[in-house]
Amino acid sequence: MPAHPDALDERTPRRRLRGSERRARIEAAALVAFAHRGYDATSLGEVAAAAGVARTVMYDHFPDKRALFLSVMASQQELMLREIAGGITSEGDPRSRVRATVAAYLAFTQDHPATRRLLLAPIPSGDSELDEVVQGYLSARSDAIGMLLSADLTRAGVDLASVSFPVIVALVSGAVDGVAQWWAINPDVPLDDAVEAATRLLWNGLPRAGEA
Numbered sequence: 001m002p003a004h005p006d007a008l009d010e011r012t013p014r015r016r017l018r019g020s021e022r023r024a025r026i027e028a029a030a031l032v033a034f035a036h037r038g039y040d041a042t043s044l045g046e047v048a049a050a051a052g053v054a055r056t057v058m059y060d061h062f063p064d065k066r067a068l069f070l071s072v073m074a075s076q077q078e079l080m081l082r083e084i085a086g087g088i089t090s091e092g093d094p095r096s097r098v099r100a101t102v103a104a105y106l107a108f109t110q111d112h113p114a115t116r117r118l119l120l121a122p123i124p125s126g127d128s129e130l131d132e133v134v135q136g137y138l139s140a141r142s143d144a145i146g147m148l149l150s151a152d153l154t155r156a157g158v159d160l161a162s163v164s165f166p167v168i169v170a171l172v173s174g175a176v177d178g179v180a181q182w183w184a185i186n187p188d189v190p191l192d193d194a195v196e197a198a199t200r201l202l203w204n205g206l207p208r209a210g211e212a
Helices: 005-011 020-043 044-051 067-087 094-111 112-120 128-154 164-184 189-205
Strands: none
Touching: 020 044, 020 067, 020 112, 044 067, 067 094, 067 112, 067 128, 094 112, 094 128, 094 164, 094 189, 112 128, 112 164, 128 164, 164 189
16 A cells, blocks of 8 residues: 555655755744844744744854844845945946836835835834944945945035935935835836836936926
8 A cells, every 4th residue: 555645755854954044044034023023022932933943953043132133134234235236336327327226126125025124114122222233224224325326416516525415315215215115005006117207206306307
């Protein structure tokens, strides 16, 4: 009598995960938990369960929850900035690069919604020291985007030493993220249409927002 398929499955050896794969699974599970529940409400037990690893295995990679949180923040910050930088430093004229940046960010937030939530709408941890670190990431991200935009803004006549510079960077960053949030609840709108509308406003400015 042939063995039941489930019995065959049980006899099939499972491939042992490499350390880097286990770490990636842990960070992926932690990203979702921290983004949706916040640092304080997330337990290492639930992260381990979601990652499919024993809780003791987590300590091979992260000594405690704080270390895990900071590692996730750092890796996701790097990931987001890499995508944004790809658009800002892409080939073409300034308008094309504005469009590429908007498109890259909208596509990024669609593919990585938990990353966007963790980095731009973090839930307060209840730990003032940790919240200060998170605020530092927000400031560092603004500084990095400002540095990437500085050459184009200088050519546009913006004095980088004036208050106009950080205000413009904050306005552009906030506007593009606002479009991403709107697009997330209006997914039927084609990406190209959303990108073109945002680019037209950013490039022309409000007085010329209707011009192509």
